[in-house]
Amino acid sequence: MLQLKSIGTPLVLALALLTLAGCDQAEKSAQQMLDQAAKSAKQAIDDTNKAAQQALSDAIGHEGHKPKEADKKAHTQEI
Template identity: 80%
Template structure:
């Protein structure tokens, strides 16, 4: 029984060290996944912003052309 106790303590300590090392590895892996998710989210936001800017630019361009056409029609009618 004495030998079992003397083997048990180092075994418990070794298992504790392995579990801590495993937790550290799991933490690093989780952090890497979070970083990748954050990067993907940033890219999605940037793409959405570009699309919104383009849509706004297109809408203003069409409205701007309509306003210029209306001004030109008014000027030609006055003459």
């Protein structure tokens, strides 16, 4: 019985260390997954922002040219 107790304590400690090492590895993997998800989310936000800015630029650009042309006509009519 004495030998079983003397073997049991180091065995329990070794299993605890292995469990902690496994937890550390799991934490690193989870962190890598979160980093990748954050990069993907940032890329999606950047792409959406770029598309929205382009759409806004197109909308303002097309409407912006018409008043300028109308202003030119108004100035020529005044002369």
